[in-house]
Amino acid sequence: MKHETTKIPQATTKRLPLYYRFIQNFAKAGQERVSSKELSEAMKIDSATIRRDFSHFGALGKKGYGYDVQKMLAFFRNILDQDERMNVALIGVGNLGNAFLKYNFQKNHNTKIVVAFDTKAPLEGKMISGIPVYHPDALEDKFVEYGAELPILTVPSRSAQMMTDRLVKMNVRGILNFTPIRISVPDSIRVHTIDLSIELQTLIYFMRNDEE
Known part of the structure; x- marks a missing residue:
């Protein structure tokens, strides 16, 4: 239950x-x-x-x-629904995105990246670390085709809200946001934002205060 x-x-x-x-x-x-x-x-x-x-x-x-x-x-x-795998779509294959592709999640988690999108990829797609990567123009079609449910956003800040708006229209239920932008979504969509720079600054703050 x-x-x-x-x-x-x-x-x-x-x-x-x-x-x-x-x-x-x-x-x-x-x-x-x-x-x-x-x-x-x-x-x-x-x-x-x-x-x-x-x-x-x-x-x-x-x-x-x-x-x-x-x-x-x-x-x-x-x-935690460990017996029910959730398919993930990675949006943005820069340095962080590439790290996600190489790691993927299927070894230790109930999630797996099944498709990715990047502006440098061709519309017909190419393989990176065994994952098909398409141009964002194919987002709506390929997201559905590969059965993706959860998008991970690792795009540049300037593109974050625009890509979010497209995901909202696709009726996704949640977004894992690795951009420093506080993206705007309807209340029905859950967003978890992981800002690495903020986490680093917070750690530095506590380290310095622990020394005092």
């Missing part, structure tokens, strides 16, 4: 993939059960936060026993 994500705090939701990754590590190590303290030490998250996060999903563990690793694997696989 799926839980209503709207009732779960956003901070908790963001930690779910991390929990799944570390539970996988315990399973690979042959561990049958794990305590919140062990998770805390491995993930560098305090055990009270872990117990509070897990409390949103009912009784996942037993006091004095901890959490059954295989049951936790099945739980997170279900709640």
